[in-house]
Amino acid sequence: MDLSTIIFGVLALAFLVLIIQAIRQMGAPLEMEPDEEEAALAAAMEAEEEPEPEEEEEPEPSEPEEMREPEPQQPTAAAPAEPEEPEEPSPRKKPRKQPDRKEEEARLRKGLAKTRGGFIARLGSLFRGKHEIDAEMLDEVEEILFTADIGVRTSQELIDSLRKELSGNKLGDPDAIWSHIRKRSDAMLSGPGFGAIEVDPRVKPFVILVIGVNGTGKTTTIGKLAARLKEEGHEVLLAAADTFRAAAVEQLEIWSERAGASIVKPSKEGADPSSVIVDALKQAKDAGVDVVIADTAGRLHTKANLMDELQKVRRSISKWVDGAPHETLLVLDATMGQNAIAQATLFKEAMDINGLILTKLDGTAKGGVVLGICNELKIPVRFIGIGEKMEDLREFEPRAFVQALYQAAEPRAD
Numbered sequence: 036m037d038l039s040t041i042i043f044g045v046l047a048l049a050f051l052v053l054i055i056q057a058i059r060q061m062g063a064p065l066e067m068e069p070d071e072e073e074a075a076l077a078a079a080m081e082a083e084e085e086p087e088p089e090e091e092e093e094p095e096p097s098e099p100e101e102m103r104e105p106e107p108q109q110p111t112a113a114a115p116a117e118p119e120e121p122e123e124p125s126p127r128k129k130p131r132k133q134p135d136r137k138e139e140e141a142r143l144r145k146g147l148a149k150t151r152g153g154f155i156a157r158l159g160s161l162f163r164g165k166h167e168i169d170a171e172m173l174d175e176v177e178e179i180l181f182t183a184d185i186g187v188r189t190s191q192e193l194i195d196s197l198r199k200e201l202s203g204n205k206l207g208d209p210d211a212i213w214s215h216i217r218k219r220s221d222a223m224l225s226g227p228g229f230g231a232i233e234v235d236p237r238v239k240p241f242v243i244l245v246i247g248v249n250g251t252g253k254t255t256t257i258g259k260l261a262a263r264l265k266e267e268g269h270e271v272l273l274a275a276a277d278t279f280r281a282a283a284v285e286q287l288e289i290w291s292e293r294a295g296a297s298i299v300k301p302s303k304e305g306a307d308p309s310s311v312i313v314d315a316l317k318q319a320k321d322a323g324v325d326v327v328i329a330d331t332a333g334r335l336h337t338k339a340n341l342m343d344e345l346q347k348v349r350r351s352i353s354k355w356v357d358g359a360p361h362e363t364l365l366v367l368d369a370t371m372g373q374n375a376i377a378q379a380t381l382f383k384e385a386m387d388i389n390g391l392i393l394t395k396l397d398g399t400a401k402g403g404v405v406l407g408i409c410n411e412l413k414i415p416v417r418f419i420g421i422g423e424k425m426e427d428l429r430e431f432e433p434r435a436f437v438q439a440l441y442q443a444a445e446p447r448a449d
């Protein structure tokens with residue numbers, strides 16, 4: 036072996052070693068250095084944990100004003116954000132003079148003072164000053180509702196919904212209970228059809244039949260209603276179909292004079308009520324009168340006879356004017372409390388009733404009965420009577436009613 040061969044061999048060997056080393060270095064980046072791997076894993080874990088936000092301190096729930104249901108807005112200035120009730124095209128000939136809203140509210144509140152003094156005041160004082168209520172207090176709420184004049188069924192429904200709605204932590208919050216009762220009351224009263232009668236101008240005469248037990252306030256209410264309709268520009272004729280007592284006819288006559296309405300009276304005491312109404316309808320047609328309001332008798336001790344009589348009256352009316360009576364209004368005396376519910380049930384079985392008028396709310400603590408009546412009978416309240424005077428008949432507005440009823444007793448409205 037000569038020297039050149041040895042040198043070549045050594046060089047070739049060195050070259051081979053270099054190539055092997057280069058190949059090893061190229062493969063190395065494919066595997067992660069163990070410490071790099073750890074760092075990447077830690078970063079990924081961090082990334083996963085990261086979305087968990089820093090526990091932001093919730094706005095303190097003990098800020099009671101924010102948690103409570105917003106105070107019912109004053110319907111006028113205080114509620115600009117709320118869309119105004121759309122003014123429906125009114126069939127009224129003349130727009131009614133809009134009474135001062137504030138004055139109206141004050142009068143309604145005054146008229147409902149006694150009712151407010153009933154179960155609502157008891158609830159208010161039960162909750163006043165409390166920040167938490169327990170199961171025992173809820174039993175007291177239950178007792179108050181059951182002894183209120185709202186009827187057993189409505190009390191039970193309120194309590195059931197209360198327990199259901201206010202389960203869990205809300206159960207301890209007096210404000211939540213208060214606002215729940217208030218909301219449910221509002222919902223019970225806000226069925227379709229509440230509020231004033233809209234006289235259909237295409238119908239002439241528009242016939243309103245007023246029924247109810249004696250003494251509930253039919254004649255007085257008819258007088259107030261006639262005055263109202265006159266003020267709206269309608270010609271009104273009253274039919275004195277409570278023919279059993281001369282005094283009833285005289286009373287309606289006085290009201291017809293006050294209201295500026297005409298009247299058709301029976302020829303003699305005890306005359307057939309239907310014939311008086313038919314006379315009135317004929318006269319109304321001849322004279323182009325807009326509205327006929329028929330008064331009726333309502334003696335409960337002849338219950339079956341009374342219902343027969345009313346059905347007969349109804350049939351006669353419908354024979355003389357198509358689609359009439361256009362409104363059959365049942366007058367109920369709020370001072371009768373739960374008896375008013377029983378009465379309404381009875382009348383509803385015999386007659387199609389479009390609306391209720393609840394009178395004498397000014398003289399009773401039993402006005403809560405309106406909740407029971409609306410809830411059980413599903414007949415809308417058209418008007419309420421809060422006094423004996425002409426202006427004491429109010430269109431029924433559930434929201435204003437609930438507000439007048441609950442607001443002053445609000446547990447925190449000291």
Ligand SMILES: Nc1nc2c(ncn2[C@@H]2O[C@H](COP(=O)(O)OP(=O)(O)O)[C@@H](O)[C@H]2O)c(=O)[nH]1
Nearest residue numbers: 249250251252253254255394395420421422423
């Ligand atoms: N305090 C008060 N008394 C009323 C109201 N509505 C009627 N009354 C009175 O209740 C009594 C009976 O009313 P009336 O119209 O004769 O009842 P009717 O027998 O059903 O016709 C009368 O003394 C009325 O003045 C009311 O809303 N409030």
Ligand SMILES: [Mg+2]
Nearest residue numbers: 253254277283
């Ligand atoms: Mg009468």
